[in-house]
Amino acid sequence: MSTGDKFYAYKGIGGKVVKSESELKELKPEEVLIRITHASLCYSDVHFLDSGFVLGHEQVGRVERVGSATEGFQVGDVAGYGCNHKACLVCRECLSGADTLCSSKLKRMHGSAEEGHHGGFGKYVTMDYRFAHKIPEGMDFSSAAIFMCCGATTFGPFFKYGIQPYHRVAISGIGGLGHVALQVARAWGCHVTALSSSDKKREDALRFGAHEYINTSNEGWSEGLKPFDFVISSNNAQPQYDGFVNVLAPRGSLILLAIGGSLVATRQEHALMLEFFARHKITPQIAETMPLTEKNLQSAFDRLRKGECKYRFVLTH
Ligand SMILES: NC(=O)c1ccc[n+]([C@@H]2O[C@H](COP(=O)([O-])OP(=O)(O)OC[C@H]3O[C@@H](n4cnc5c(N)ncnc54)[C@H](OP(=O)(O)O)[C@@H]3O)[C@@H](O)[C@H]2O)c1
Ligand SMILES: [Zn+2]
Ligand SMILES: [Zn+2]
Numbered sequence: 001m002s003t004g005d006k007f008y009a010y011k012g013i014g015g016k017v018v019k020s021e022s023e024l025k026e027l028k029p030e031e032v033l034i035r036i037t038h039a040s041l042c043y044s045d046v047h048f049l050d051s052g053f054v055l056g057h058e059q060v061g062r063v064e065r066v067g068s069a070t071e072g073f074q075v076g077d078v079a080g081y082g083c084n085h086k087a088c089l090v091c092r093e094c095l096s097g098a099d100t101l102c103s104s105k106l107k108r109m110h111g112s113a114e115e116g117h118h119g120g121f122g123k124y125v126t127m128d129y130r131f132a133h134k135i136p137e138g139m140d141f142s143s144a145a146i147f148m149c150c151g152a153t154t155f156g157p158f159f160k161y162g163i164q165p166y167h168r169v170a171i172s173g174i175g176g177l178g179h180v181a182l183q184v185a186r187a188w189g190c191h192v193t194a195l196s197s198s199d200k201k202r203e204d205a206l207r208f209g210a211h212e213y214i215n216t217s218n219e220g221w222s223e224g225l226k227p228f229d230f231v232i233s234s235n236n237a238q239p240q241y242d243g244f245v246n247v248l249a250p251r252g253s254l255i256l257l258a259i260g261g262s263l264v265a266t267r268q269e270h271a272l273m274l275e276f277f278a279r280h281k282i283t284p285q286i287a288e289t290m291p292l293t294e295k296n297l298q299s300a301f302d303r304l305r306k307g308e309c310k311y312r313f314v315l316t317h
Helices: 044-050 141-160 176-188 202-208 241-246 267-280 294-305
Strands: 002-013 016-025 031-040 059-066 078-081 084-086 124-128 168-172 191-196 212-215 228-233 248-256 286-291 312-316
Touching: 002 044, 002 294, 016 124, 016 294, 031 078, 031 141, 044 294, 059 141, 078 141, 084 124, 141 176, 141 228, 141 267, 141 286, 141 312, 168 176, 176 191, 176 202, 176 267, 191 202, 202 212, 228 241, 241 248, 286 294, 294 312
Parallel strands: 168 191, 168 228, 191 212, 228 248, 286 312
Antiparallel strands: 002 016, 031 059, 031 124, 031 312, 059 078
């Protein structure tokens, strides 16, 4: 059943951003209705331009209605959600907390245009309250939006792969994810190295928390390096993996954030990330905030693709 309220959302079809009309669905008892106010643009949406998905998966807004079977949310709360929308909560994986690996048909990720989901660039979402996250008091809306994918994805490896403060961690690809990953690694207590394909981001990377900066386009960049326990790649295309493997310490790990979906954060990681980021004042750098129009969205996609975003675009409804 529909409430009949209409608004625009955006889909990735044939390599383009396509505007489409969406309709607000009737709220189910276990759902909350969020009016999205801030949405940011992650490079994964560039990968999704051919997918038919609704676009936008980093967003926050205000809770406007709460279903009769929800817990913990009130009208007016600030809430957001990321890639992980729905799981059965009763299969083996869900019971172990790995809800992103849910084996049920109920599982929903990203913007596969299921009922009620219009992506972060649509104005409203109705969703299961157990997959929405309350935003900590005082966290600004733009940062919180960015954390819904970028924050959760960069925090995840520190939590699930046992990264310790005494480890040497290198972050490769200093973009949206990379510039937040540097801050997380520093706050986690690690030795932090930024690996970037030019000299352009040196100052920025040191400001975000890197102890050292290496330009990987220089011949012989890895010679004489003290090896890393972890190299985390947030490159948006395949980097030279051989080079990264060569700089790993024995039993070191190469973690690829760019392998779509494999590292999407569970709800537990997401909740811990918000606490950790608030405590350590992790602050994403916003390249530009613009009103959400078709033209602005298209231009944000074009500029992100050309590498002209330092480091996240935010669009406001
Ligand atoms: N697994 C997940 O759940 C998940 C979640 C979010 C994002 N992702 C993926 O993570 C990747 C990064 O996303 P993002 O939003 O941070 O993108 P981004 O802002 O575009 O940053 C990516 C960085 O990769 C480097 N780069 C640019 N062109 C490259 C090329 N041709 N080959 C290798 N590296 C290149 C650049 O860093 P330098 O200038 O420092 O070289 C760039 O800043 C994307 O592939 C995205 O789909 C995965
Ligand atoms: Zn993303
Ligand atoms: Zn399940």
